[in-house]
Amino acid sequence: MNIKLILPILSLALPIVAQAQSFGSAAGYNVFVSGSYSSENSDIEGKLAAGGNVNLTNYSVGANLTGGTQNALVSGGVVNYHSGSVKGNIVSATAPNLSSFGYTNGGTSVVGASAVSSAINFTQTAAYLQSASTQWGALSSVGTVVSQYGGITFTGTSSTLNVFNLTASEFAAGSYYNFNIPAGATTLFNITGSTVNFHNTGYGIDPTKTVWNLVDATNVGVTSLKGSILAPKAAINGTYGAVDGQVFASSFSGNTQINSYYFNGTGLPPVTNAVPEPASMLALGLGGLALVRRRRGAKK
Template identity: 30%
Template sequence: MRKSISAAAVALGGSLALAALVVPTPATASPADGACFSLGVAGRYGEFIEGDDTHSPDAEGAVAVGGNADFSQAGFSVGQELTADEVEELPGGYSLVVGGDIKGPVHVQKGKGVYAGRNLGGAMDGVTKGASPIDFAAEFAKLRATSSALAKTAGNAPVADGRTLTFTGTDARTNVFTVSAETLQKAGDVQLKVPAGSSTIINVTGGTYDQRSARTSGFLLWDEASKSYVLDDKNSTAAKGQIRAKLLWNFPTATTITKHSGNAWPGSILAPNAAFDLGTGGPVNGSVWAKSLTGSGGAETHHYPFEGCLPGTVVPPTTPTTTPSGSPSTGTGGSESPSPSGSASTPGGTASPGPSGSAGPTESAPAGATPSPSASHAGSGGGGGGLAFTGAEGLVPLTLGGAAVLAAGGALVYKARRKKAAAS
């Protein structure tokens, strides 16, 4: 009887240890721990447009257009400021992707270009006909889910003083603000004061935003070194570009956005439902993700990719199980399960509140955004830690660990039996 109890105890201990290895424990990584979410494929492009794009004369970064592209007004050049590494990270190395018809002339300076529809005329330098390497419908579903999730984050309000609107944040990692489009478009000057290196998300509510309403002419960023607000542009920016690089303007419900041609707009702009009019002058110093886009003259996009951290806490996906053949599954044929909100879940799951002391998300992590294990120009601002495993890659070390536990248990049972036999 004693031998049976010992064997049972060993078997139970081995089973519990194996269970502890196979069942993932909730990860608690947050922005404070280095967990960030990127915008995936879309984050690698300076202009990422779901529908049509009518634009000239250039975009310094990569351009992806799901609909038709008309570059005929003054020609169009693409990718001048891309690095070799950035080109390599683009799908197929395509710095210009057009899912519909294209009208040139167009010149691809770095990388290569592809269009899936018709060539409506004009020189095509570096551009060939072929299938689009991007599923725009899928990518924009992710962007809309991300934009909606970010909009639910509690944010601070700016302070209005006459025609000047000032956003002030003190958190060293993440600062979140919420403002109505009506309030924002009344400003002549927009000022932002946050610590250099922190990620800043400005959620703008409302369906229409028009900078021409009050002729918004200045976006100024606080520069700690000079103790002053500095106009953002190529040759004039605060904190050596650290602030604009991690600044995201989020327009979750806007259907039209119009930029005043008299300013340079710092930061990247997420407006997945909006027709975006860049005007006829003044650049966006960052990326633009929009439903459609128009712009001409000096209204170009400068290559300052978003490098901020989209905050959120990673939680594990559905507990993996093992099929009879021994291959891991998630209980749904290996596919990701939907998040509680009904939106597509991230590969790492959904997110809960951000770090204490900062205005992190209060709902789920940006749905559809991709957990990023390392910083990159595509929008991951920090290293990943505590990400729950998915699939066979994560299951292999757990299986080996479980086998080792069971082997150790078996050895203990065998040793107990030998000792009993010798005693008798």
């Protein structure tokens, strides 16, 4: 095989690695929880993956998905779905319990543990997200945080990555928030503490370039929020409102709408993880193949 054919393939793989670098195999999901997901009278505009049971009523999954049929809902447990629709496939360990329900965009039910593991490895992905949360949570602050007149003002000083470190009690002390972030910059909020609540938070920031990293939170309450939530240890309870971003957690229950604002920021450091993510393995494999071809060519 000509080396010229291999290198373009490798170059195509590298953007995949870059895109998945931040959230690994969970990057393509609007919501990833390692445990259960329960909601009613609401929707997720993108894809949902839950390692445990999924319970949905009057609900829609995947309305904003484009292209061919995708695995829009993946569950490692039992899916109980009453009234609603999924734009794509339901992949689950056991046959889903469906009533007043419809598939769209050619979707169907795909059943079996092997089908679930082929869609996503929940154990590996959860471990990766925990590593990401821990490692990003150790980053030094870049920017300033000023508490004044009952509000908190976050000012970014980098055109690439701004990092704000504060405790849950410090964050909760703000009755309102101001954000002065350079256009195009990624923003990482590292909040420590077991309980974190968001009430109409994040207006004025770009949700596709914002991550709320709740390093050790176990309980999170959300009404409305701009940006993605990284809280791998947390049970999230959502009331009516919307999250414009991705959600990565232990479990989720509530009525909060999850809108398909996928993180596309840059500047976050690569995650050191013992188990390579699939995209990384693809790039490494193609790179190795290219190297072998080079060596063979040199021997001729």
